[in-house]
Amino acid sequence: xxxxxxxxxxxxxxxxxxxxxxxxxxxxxxxxxxxxxxxxxxxxxxxxxxxxxxxxxxxxxxxxxxxxxxxxxxxxxxxxxxxxxxxxxxxxxxxxxxxxxxxxxxxxxxxxxxxxxxxxxxxxxxxxxxxxxxxxxxxxxxxxxxxxxxxxxxxxxxxxxxxxxxxxxxxxxxxxxxxxxxxxxxxxxxxxxxxxxxxxxxxxxxxxxxxxxxxxxxxxxxxxxxxxxxxxxxxxxxxxxxxxxxxxxxxxxxxxxxxxxxxxxxxxxxxxxxxxxxxxxxxxxxxxxxxxxxxxxxxxxxxxxxxxxxxxxxxxxxxxxxxxxxxxxxxxxxxxxxxxxxxxxxxxxxxxxxxxxxxxxxxxxxxxxxxxxxxxxxxxxxxxxxxxxxxxxxxxxxxxxxxxxxxxxxxxxxxxxxxxxxxxxxxxxxxxxxxxxxxxxxxxxxxxxxxxxxxxxxxxxxxxxxxxxxxxxxxxxxxxxxxx
Ligand SMILES: [Zn+2]
Numbered sequence: 001x002x003x004x005x006x007x008x009x010x011x012x013x014x015x016x017x018x019x020x021x022x023x024x025x026x027x028x029x030x031x032x033x034x035x036x037x038x039x040x041x042x043x044x045x046x047x048x049x050x051x052x053x054x055x056x057x058x059x060x061x062x063x064x065x066x067x068x069x070x071x072x073x074x075x076x077x078x079x080x081x082x083x084x085x086x087x088x089x090x091x092x093x094x095x096x097x098x099x100x101x102x103x104x105x106x107x108x109x110x111x112x113x114x115x116x117x118x119x120x121x122x123x124x125x126x127x128x129x130x131x132x133x134x135x136x137x138x139x140x141x142x143x144x145x146x147x148x149x150x151x152x153x154x155x156x157x158x159x160x161x162x163x164x165x166x167x168x169x170x171x172x173x174x175x176x177x178x179x180x181x182x183x184x185x186x187x188x189x190x191x192x193x194x195x196x197x198x199x200x201x202x203x204x205x206x207x208x209x210x211x212x213x214x215x216x217x218x219x220x221x222x223x224x225x226x227x228x229x230x231x232x233x234x235x236x237x238x239x240x241x242x243x244x245x246x247x248x249x250x251x252x253x254x255x256x257x258x259x260x261x262x263x264x265x266x267x268x269x270x271x272x273x274x275x276x277x278x279x280x281x282x283x284x285x286x287x288x289x290x291x292x293x294x295x296x297x298x299x300x301x302x303x304x305x306x307x308x309x310x311x312x313x314x315x316x317x318x319x320x321x322x323x324x325x326x327x328x329x330x331x332x333x334x335x336x337x338x339x340x341x342x343x344x345x346x347x348x349x350x351x352x353x354x355x356x357x358x359x360x361x362x363x364x365x366x367x368x369x370x371x372x373x374x375x376x377x378x379x380x381x382x383x384x385x386x387x388x389x390x391x392x393x394x395x396x397x398x399x400x401x402x403x404x405x406x407x408x409x410x411x412x413x414x415x416x417x418x419x420x421x422x423x424x425x426x427x428x429x430x431x432x433x434x435x436x437x438x439x440x441x442x443x444x445x446x447x448x449x450x451x452x453x454x455x456x457x458x459x460x461x462x463x464x465x466x467x468x469x470x471x472x473x474x475x476x477x478x479x480x481x482x483x484x
Contacts, residue, residue, distance in 0.1 A: 026053030047091030067104030
């Protein structure tokens, strides 16, 4: 991004994370994604008059988990509030959220940007209900509403305006998603909308501390979209400021097709929503014992796991960072290392071949990898076959491809397809003899002092053996024969 030397950006992010509870936040309806429209609904989540919300305890537990994992203070007493506004996907005319007394206060997330640690502060984490979903008819003459999502529990995670670059914002989002996935409270699927991000962006002269007027950018449904939208918005505002114009306080929508943001509406302030305490729910009191119990049940988080991978497996920090970003990938790696203790080699396979596969097959949006094509024990065996010289690293790539297609064990693939390494001296010698006979002129040149030709001979012999000859043996025997 072409950052202007005299202007710096100030970025704060608001993330809405749908929680993986079975039921909705204030009724017993299923909170599952999908399903035929308007099938997971009842009078409560349809907003019928006179219906009373009942708070789902699991939602509170998940909110506390998120708060503890991000060093927030858990409020002993918090309260739900009504956020009043009209929209067709909100039949009650208000959303039940938290306002002046959220459940989690303060907190921070440690991020790595190019290997450098940074801290991003959190303002708060609060609970609220999701709205329904408007579906605009393809012909443009009707709008439909699906209320299956109405009442699905959300955590809103609000950061401090602590980020200055697009890279920091990207690292923050990825880290937050990773933490929520490790906690198993959100699947982090941006495309299905279970992890959504709005960005508050302003710019100011570098070296000043007052905040400029901010615009809120919405409608980004991938990490890539967030990064592109931020780049665009920062340069748009920088241009305005450079030309002495004012940045308007407004909400802007990211248009992914045109790669630009456009004004949606002037930004409302909190008082426009006329928040007031939700009269149908008691203030929420959380006892210390319960918080302690939840704390004791927290899993190892990505940060700690990354450090342990460096310490325990002797991996470079970069490997540890990539492997631990997703819990399922980290679990996979550890299962493979348990089967064959060569962490660095297994790390190379996971980071290279498996993660590429995840990207290519678009498995990277789900929390748990379905259709994971190669079992960890099979990958471990493949690395063992290389380590004990049964196959060469080159042939291993072929075996890996076959494992993907067939799901068979590497031993069986190697045996059935005759891919084992040729270590038999006479077979390699025969190949060398025919290569040397066919290239008598080059042999003469080599013996005349053109050492560089050695690589050529190695290549020819490997080709003659379909890549299966043991490279060390080829080298040794070739040297002997060429020494003549
Ligand atoms: Zn319901």
